Amino acid sequence: MFPNKIKLITFDATNTLLKFCTTPWEYYSKVASENGYKVSEDVIKDQFYKSYRVFSQEYPNFGRETIHWDNWWRRIVHATFNDQIRDTAAINRIATALIEDYKTPKCWCHAKGSLELLRYLKKHGVTLGVISNFDPRLHEILHKMCVHSYFKFVLTSYEAGYSKPDRRIFESAVKLSSAPVLPHECLHIGDDFKKDFEGAKGAGWHGILVRDNKSSLEQLNPKYQCLNLIELKGRFHSEKMFL
Known part of the structure; x- marks a missing residue:
């Protein structure tokens, strides 16, 4: 999928890791x-x-x-x-x-395939983080959804002072990873073309867009998009990109 080994993967929260239980x-x-x-x-x-x-x-x-x-x-x-x-x-x-x-599982559920993908990436030693345009409640939400422990860091726009697609929030994430990692070794996964995909690319990262309907993304190469995180896990596995 990518020419370089990926060392840091970050996720958007809403509509990527998590979904609303109801609108x-x-x-x-x-x-x-x-x-x-x-x-x-x-x-x-x-x-x-x-x-x-x-x-x-x-x-x-x-x-x-x-x-x-x-x-x-x-x-x-x-x-x-x-x-x-x-x-x-x-x-x-x-x-x-x-x-x-909205801090609790009353309102949130796991996105399809999110837990399986997080376990897979953790097993392969990839550093994981969250970059989300969100208020500080996100930490509590991720704890209550039992996924916070997968992440080296959780960075909200409110705490960072910058919102995606500002490249500075991605640069802050690299610092929080506490690992020697270069931009081209980073991948951000999200659902918003401008904030997540273009934001990541603007910071020199790779990007993957997760959307339920690929027909709205005909301008984007299929290798940079997927229907859900189950599909994405299969692609990671087949391409052995963390070995």
């Missing part, structure tokens, strides 16, 4: 219902995306330089429900429940 709007609707409010999932989806885009532009990287990440998410929840729920205290309760629940 955010489904879960938001569920928590609202548990607090006595019926809100359409379609309405939540529309308002969630709008508020997420607005706050990501106004307060980048989960508000790292301006507001605490917890307050950033609270504002997202308020903007999502403001037109449907007039009780501010109720929205605060919903926000608290959502922030806490």
Whole structure:
């Protein structure tokens, strides 16, 4: 797959290592219902995306330089429900429940083939890490999903101060690996073409894109993409790229 032996492999978190058990709007609707409010999932989806885009532009990287990440998410929840729920205290309760629940397996499940791939790579002595545009909850999430121990480091954009595709977050990952490794010996695996694949390439790394639907990636050479991590493990094994 690659001309050089790979010594460091990093993963994106959401939609690569982990998947949502249900869509955010489904879960938001569920928590609202548990607090006595019926809100359409379609309405939540529309308002969630709008508020997420607005706050990501106004307060980048989960508000790292301006507001605490917890307050950033609270504002997202308020903007999502403001037109449907007039009780501010109720929205605060919903926000608290959502922030806490999204630390747990209530909301997350392992992506197909993730555990098998992590075990395989660990067995072959590859240094593993996580690079994710995420807030600090990711450490707790990975612990509760029983995968944190596979990684030498977990680097979130919030902690790094840079978000993918900024090459500096990839450079920070090399330093955290605590191993003599060059960019061309590094591989990043993710689901976002710009943030993960182009970000990795811009840092001199290799990149692999994991997407459920390859038809949307016709511009990308098939060797740089796969449908899931089971397929990717098979390719690693057949090409003996860590020997």
